[in-house]
Amino acid sequence: xxxxxxxxxxxxxxxxxxxxxxxxxxxxxxxxxxxxxxxxxxxxxxxxxxxxxxxxxxxxxx
Numbered sequence: 001x002x003x004x005x006x007x008x009x010x011x012x013x014x015x016x017x018x019x020x021x022x023x024x025x026x027x028x029x030x031x032x033x034x035x036x037x038x039x040x041x042x043x044x045x046x047x048x049x050x051x052x053x054x055x056x057x058x059x060x061x062x
Contacts, residue, residue, distance in 0.1 A: 004029065004049065006037060014039070016047045027052055 002045065006016045016037055018029065029052055036051040 002006075006035065006049070012013070014045050014047055015050045019048050019050045022049065022052070 001017055002014065003015050003017055005013060006009075009014050014037075018027075018039075021045040022029075033055070034053040036048045036053065038050050039047040
């Protein structure tokens with residue numbers, strides 16, 4: 001099972017695994033992707049990546 005080091009918006013770092021639904025859909029997660037994490041209530045340093053957020057595309061220049 002792959003584990004990722006994830007940095008939260010507040011600067012806190014934690015370890016996260018990929019949820020089963022994302023694994024079944026072969027969702028690729030690379031450095032720089034923004035994700036949604038479910039944090040474990042028992043260990044605040046571990047969590048599960050439950051969604052990858054869409055990348056914001058640059059606005060077209062006019």
